[in-house]
Amino acid sequence: MKIYFLGTGTSQGIPVIGSHHSVCLSDDPKDKRLRVSVWIEWDDYSFVIDCGPDFRQQMLTSKCHKIDAILFTHEHADHTAGLDDIRPFFFKQGEIPIYAHQRVLKNLERRFEYIFETENKYPGAPGVEAFEVVNNQNITIGEKTIVPINAMHGNLQVFGYRFDRVAYLTDVKTITAEEVKKLQNLEVLVVNALRDEPHDTHFNLEEALDFIALVKPKKAYLTHISHIFGFHEAIQQRLPENVFLAYDNLEINL
Ligand SMILES: [Zn+2]
Numbered sequence: 001m002k003i004y005f006l007g008t009g010t011s012q013g014i015p016v017i018g019s020h021h022s023v024c025l026s027d028d029p030k031d032k033r034l035r036v037s038v039w040i041e042w043d044d045y046s047f048v049i050d051c052g053p054d055f056r057q058q059m060l061t062s063k064c065h066k067i068d069a070i071l072f073t074h075e076h077a078d079h080t081a082g083l084d085d086i087r088p089f090f091f092k093q094g095e096i097p098i099y100a101h102q103r104v105l106k107n108l109e110r111r112f113e114y115i116f117e118t119e120n121k122y123p124g125a126p127g128v129e130a131f132e133v134v135n136n137q138n139i140t141i142g143e144k145t146i147v148p149i150n151a152m153h154g155n156l157q158v159f160g161y162r163f164d165r166v167a168y169l170t171d172v173k174t175i176t177a178e179e180v181k182k183l184q185n186l187e188v189l190v191v192n193a194l195r196d197e198p199h200d201t202h203f204n205l206e207e208a209l210d211f212i213a214l215v216k217p218k219k220a221y222l223t224h225i226s227h228i229f230g231f232h233e234a235i236q237q238r239l240p241e242n243v244f245l246a247y248d249n250l251e252i253n254l
Contacts, residue, residue, distance in 0.1 A: 002041040003166060003188065003252040006048070006058035009033030010194060010202075010226045011078035013054065023227040030232035030247040035078045036170055036224045038190065039064055040163055045144055047071060049161060049168055055082025061249060066093065069141050071133070072100035073170055074158040075107040083112050083126075090126040098128045099139060101159060105130050133159055149182055151175040154201030166190075166254065167217075170224050173201050180214060187254055189217035190246065192224035205229070212243060221246040 007013070014033040015024035023031055035052035045068045058064075067089050073079055086096050100108070109116045114125045121127075133139060139146040139161075149160035153171040160169030165187035169175075172192055183189065193208035202224065203211065212220040222239075223246045229235055236245045 001043075001164065001166060001254045002039075003168075003190070003254070004039040004041070004062050004064075005221075005223065005246045005248055005250045006037040006039050006062055007034030007052065007054055008223045008225055008246045008248055008250075009035055010224050011035065011076070014225070014227045016227055019227065021227050023229075023231055026231060028232055033225055033248055034058060036192075037079075038168055038223075040166070040168075042144060042163055045142060047141075047146075047163070049073065050079040050170075051082045051086065052078045053081040056085040059085070059088075067096055069097045069099055071139075071146070071159075071161050072098065072104050072108075073160065074101070074153060074156060075104045076153075076156075076171070079171075080104075080108060080111075083108065083115065083128075086128070087124070087126045090128075095127040095129040097131060097141070099131045099133050101157065102132045102134075103157070105132060135159075147182055149175075150179050156201070162186075171201070172203055172211075173199075173207075175211070183215045183217075186215065186217035187219070188252060189215055189220045190223055191220060193222040193229075194224060195226045195229040197228070209240065209243065212240075218242065219244065221250075221252075 013035050034054035037050045040047045046066050047069050049071050051070050133148050135150040147162040151158050151172040152174045158171050168190045170192045192203050193205045194202040196205050198204050220243045
């Protein structure tokens with residue numbers, strides 16, 4: 001299995017447009033973060049989680065050549081706004097399977113009406129095949145089983161996803177003990193950590209580290225990073241030995 005971090009930034013990305021913050025001005029490539037997304041290659045399958053506004057650039061940089069499914073965590077724009085750019089995949093492969101909570105599918109249907117059009121659809125528009133993700137129901141794609149993990153992003157429900165011994169959770173603020181049970185025996189846990197200061201809808205570093213201590217994966221990677229958190233190198237030095245700050249284009253092979 002290959003985990004490729006397509007983007008590791010929070011909603012505005014880093015650098016933030018027009019910002020003179022030292023992290024936004026950093027020359028370190030690890031301090032440049034596109035909107036959060038990950039590509040998982042599992043045997044012959046290619047899965048992408050979320051499809052934010054940087055999707056096109058992420059597909060070009062990573063050289064992702066096929067998508068068997070896009071799994072959405074939730075409907076916020078930093079996770080969905082790039083959906084139109086699946087067109088090259090659609091032209092090659094046909095309708096792209098998308099998986100999301102029913103609420104998220106409805107939201108996408110409203111915002112990308114032309115993609116879901118059934119009559120007189122514009123021939124250049126992309127097409128999707130929509131599948132509903134339901135909590136406590138595993139997703140089967142070909143021979144692969146993916147486990148949805150239910151969590152809360154403030155008042156908004158979000159899904160994380162477990163692929164064998166890898167789990168990816170972002171935009172989490174709270175999660176029940178019931179859901180944590182679905183995260184036993186992980187090789188790799190990816191989880192959001194926005195910054196040091198608390199935030200209403202995102203784990204800060206302390207909450208993310210507490211969560212990692214509870215789940216006990218072999219290794220954990222932090223994502224959905226704000227520029228306010230600081231420089232990549234400085235944050236990494238403060239982390240426990242099995243915890244790593246993810247960065248764009250980081251590739252993990254298992
Ligand atoms: Zn987000």
